[in-house]
Amino acid sequence: MSSAKFRDLSAGSKSLIIIEQILFAGALLLAVHLNELFKVIESQLIPDGFLLLSAVIFALLNQLSALALGLYNSKLRESFRGIFRRMLMCVSVAFFAATIINPFYGPYHLPIELLAIASLISVFLISCFRYFTFKVDFFGFGKRKILVLGSGERASIIEKRMRRDVDRQDFSVHGFVVMVGDTPGGIQYETRINLEESLVDYSLAHEIDEIVVANDERRNNLPVDELFACKIRGVEITDILDFIERETGQIAVNLIYPSWVIYSNGFASNNHLRNTLDWIFNAVMAVFLLLITWPIMLIAVICMKINEGFSAPIFYKQERVGLDGEPFNIIKFRSMRLDAEKNGAQMASENDSRITKVGQYLRKYRIDELPQIWNILHGDMGFVGPRPERPQFVQGLIKNLPYYNERHNVKPGLTGWAQLKYPYGATEADSLEKLKYDLYYIKHRSFLLDLLILIRTVEIVLFGKGR
Known part of the structure; x- marks a missing residue:
């Protein structure tokens, strides 16, 4: 860090x-x-x-x-x-x-x-x-006390998605201030505050550390002068998008507005030094991984042959969408039955009935992903990045999910931020959740974040939490 x-x-x-x-x-x-x-x-x-x-x-x-x-x-x-x-x-x-x-x-x-x-x-x-x-x-003594400006739809994401104690380890919510223009039915269970005094006086009197701006209608409804006064008195002012990004490690795609993307830091891909060293880093890591995992891959091949017969194919090739939307063939150990897609292309799901007995272990410990070392050496993929999806699914997701195509601005990866934070998903809603994490990765992409993801992936592999 x-x-x-x-x-x-x-x-x-x-x-x-x-x-x-x-x-x-x-x-x-x-x-x-x-x-x-x-x-x-x-x-x-x-x-x-x-x-x-x-x-x-x-x-x-x-x-x-x-x-x-x-x-x-x-x-x-x-x-x-x-x-x-x-x-x-x-x-x-x-x-x-x-x-x-x-x-x-x-x-x-x-x-x-x-x-x-x-x-x-x-x-x-x-x-x-x-x-x-x-x-x-x-x-728990170091928690920040936050006051949320708004009680409508935008503010309700804190109540709905960050309601557990584990989600609020670094902050406590003092309450939600009712603002003009907030959609009804937003905050249901937490404290709603109807301010009868100035925001500055209230914040200082209740020792508020941070104000999160989350009202639904901002035009002519945002108390800019009072927020400025709070700011110069040491109270942090944070936009709801930045707050969610910081606390959850994802970007709330459904709340994004163009000016936030334009003025926020990140989303830069013109780091020439990183781009130059990227393939070298990935190639060295791929060779190192190959040297330490070839015995595991050999055992996997033997188990597959014993379980399914010596004529059964070992590898599985599948077209995926890569950098700038260019297609490439991904290589994996086959973990599903030969007739897995007799009814057409389907997204893999948790406890998928098409997975073989050996395939369950291959997926659990991510052994099925190891042949993608070839894709990394070939330059189609990196070690870290958004997981590549199939063209059949990508076309529909681009139409239905805003900013989905931004995933293709970086190379896909063997592992990624979304794979650490979200389990298998077979629906469009799951794809939206993964997109939130993928956009966070693209916005904050760096060697340090890549290293963190690789270290955390080690934890997932060692404890059999493959996703």
Whole structure:
């Protein structure tokens, strides 16, 4: 995350990261000092400065592993048992990485046994800390208090789509201000406020941190002077589109108006350095993935042949729409029956009856996608981007969904932001939801976001949450 993104985090989220960094580093320091006290493992004396550096690196390795396994995902829905399992895997991966770089410390390298003890102490300390934060809402103190200007259709998206506690971890809604021109029947259950005083006085009196502008009719109904007065007094003013984008990681396509697209940051594709290095990055990653996954692909082929006979085809080619709307043939391991489309083209759905027994595992762990390494090397796809759809579906979706064609301004990808955030979808409504995430990716596209998506994809593959 960039420094700006880190500043946008709540105080609770920042505290979680910083406290766990101290705990991981402290675990290594504690292991070393306990060993000096009890002389369990033969080890030379390490200078304090170098020992502190080793502790910081040990902490960073553990936190990178924790990030890859979703432990810093603010909307992670897991029981404490599930969190503990992830923590065990996190520390195991970090221990493996620490043993690899340990010899590079030269004469001041740590015995592997000490690293193992430090890892065990880490599991104990972090698990106790996570259990405490799991049972007590300790990190809720940093929530922003927001006031929504509007109570109609635009404002109701907060009530309908962000109603759960997990959706409001970083903010609390004080209420919805009734505005002239709001469509009736918008806000149904939350607090509606009929202002009888100025917006400035009300915001200051109730310690409002942020005002979200979400009224339906803005022409001649927006209190510009009062919003300006709130702004200069330290109250953040945010458009509903920007608020939804920030809190949900998607763009509300049905609320977009042209001026927002014109004046908002992002949607730029003229980064010449990125475009130049894009294929090199994808090619190197594709070769690396091929080297580490060829045994898995070989096992998949053997299982397919045993299950369906040696004459059954392994690969499946299908036409998809790529960059600038150009068609190309995608290559996948066949996970459906040979007669899967005897009744014409159909979108895949969750628990699709056409999927074979082996295909269920291929899809669950995304093994069926691995042959697309060829598409990446050929330049048809990248590692990260909107998933390519079939021409038969794209033509109808472009007609019915606004801005759908914008997906084709970037290369399609093996994985994407929508695949992380939304499950299988077989309807036009599902395509609309995925489009919201795809537009968010296109707007914020960067190497850093690509790296985050790749790390999160590792979590999905490891825990069998393929989408």
